[in-house]
Amino acid sequence: xxxxxTNVPDPILATDDECPVRExxxxxxxxxxxxxxxxxxxxxxxxxxxHRGIDGISQRMLTLTLRAxxxxxxxDRTVHAAVPPRVDYELTELGRTLLVPLSAxxxxxxxxxxxxxxxxxxxxNA
Amino acid sequence: xxxxxTNVPDPILATDDECPVRExxxxxxxxxxxxxxxxxxxxxxxxxxxHRGIDGISQRMLTLTLRAxxxxxxxDRTVHAAVPPRVDYELTELGRTLLVPLSAxxxxxxxxxxxxxxxxxxxxNA
DNA sequence: CAGCATCCGTGGAGATACTG
DNA sequence: CAGTATCTCCACGGATGCTG
Numbered sequence: 001x002x003x004x005x006t007n008v009p010d011p012i013l014a015t016d017d018e019c020p021v022r023e024x025x026x027x028x029x030x031x032x033x034x035x036x037x038x039x040x041x042x043x044x045x046x047x048x049x050x051h052r053g054i055d056g057i058s059q060r061m062l063t064l065t066l067r068a069x070x071x072x073x074x075x076d077r078t079v080h081a082a083v084p085p086r087v088d089y090e091l092t093e094l095g096r097t098l099l100v101p102l103s104a105x106x107x108x109x110x111x112x113x114x115x116x117x118x119x120x121x122x123x124x125n126a
Numbered sequence: 127x128x129x130x131x132t133n134v135p136d137p138i139l140a141t142d143d144e145c146p147v148r149e150x151x152x153x154x155x156x157x158x159x160x161x162x163x164x165x166x167x168x169x170x171x172x173x174x175x176x177h178r179g180i181d182g183i184s185q186r187m188l189t190l191t192l193r194a195x196x197x198x199x200x201x202d203r204t205v206h207a208a209v210p211p212r213v214d215y216e217l218t219e220l221g222r223t224l225l226v227p228l229s230a231x232x233x234x235x236x237x238x239x240x241x242x243x244x245x246x247x248x249x250x251n252a
Numbered sequence: 253c254a255g256c257a258t259c260c261g262t263g264g265a266g267a268t269a270c271t272g
Numbered sequence: 273c274a275g276t277a278t279c280t281c282c283a284c285g286g287a288t289g290c291t292g
Contacts, residue, residue, distance in 0.1 A: 013225070013228060014232070019161060020235035020239060021164065022161060024235045031284080038139040038147065041139060042138060046253090051254095059255070060255095060257095060285075060287085061285060062255095063256080064284095070249070071246055071249040073241060073246070084254085085254060087255090097234065101234040102139060102231075104226070104230040105227040105230075106139050108224060109147055112223065115220050119199025124197075157265075158265095173275075174273065174274075177274095184265075186275095186277095187265060189274080189275060189276080190265090205274095211273050212274085213275085256292105259288085260286085260288105261284105261287105265282095265283105268280105269276100270276080270278100271277100
């Protein structure tokens with residue numbers, strides 16, 4: 001079953017009671033987390049920058065998602081005592097390591113976007 | 127900002143209007159898709175095998191998720207004319223390539239599971 | 253500026269029962 | 273066995289208004 005015409009390996013992923021992949025997807029597979037991580041992967045952002053940078057996100061969801069990311073140790077939040085207030089968000093070391101597997105997914109998505117699109121159209125015409 | 131004490135690169139992910147990563151997460155970041163893909167990554171499964179193999183999934187969600195995976199060209203469905211009926215599901219070539227970035231995520235999750243756990247406890251005690 | 257509080261609509265997902 | 277068909281519920285997320 002692994003004998004195909006490609007040289008793509010067949011990684012074995014744990015699927016028992018709690019699959020590690022699903023664990024992170026539960027915390028990063030939501031609507032906004034990855035977008036935020038991507039933006040912060042480029043540089044430090046303050047709250048309003050993220051709000052403007054992520055199209056369609058509400059203030060509420062930005063707040064909630066950031067809080068979750070901070071809680072999980074993926075993002076650092078630093079409040080600058082100043083008037084007006086200024087809060088900076090940046091990836092932690094841990095968050096930066098997450099960029100690696102994410103970019104792998106990104107490359108896959110970019111490479112096979114059209115394949116999926118084609119498969120879907122094929123399916124829908126039936 | 128990329129100058130840290132690790133040798134982890136800083137991949138730049140597209141975050142514009144439609145980020146490719148988010149696109150697949152929309153289709154594979156749901157509750158069951160990845161689990162199914164993981165199982166099928168090991169070998170062909172029939173419907174009832176998947177149902178038993180994935181703890182907690184309902185017949186309904188298994189059906190719906192499989193249909194979506196088939197539609198996107200990640201899974202092949204073959205009906206064997208027999209009594210009782212028998213339907214086999216297996217990864218397509220495209221689906222098998224997806225295992226690669228998924229296993230990257232899996233490795234990250236496995237490696238940093240405890241880090242996240244620790245960060246969360248630290249956060250909650252405050 | 254950077255949030256928090258509140259209300260509310262939607263659809264993702266579970267439970268159950270039925271069928272080719 | 274491998275699904276469909278309904279009903280239902282709740283959590284995700286949007287909109288709006290208010291504060292240190």
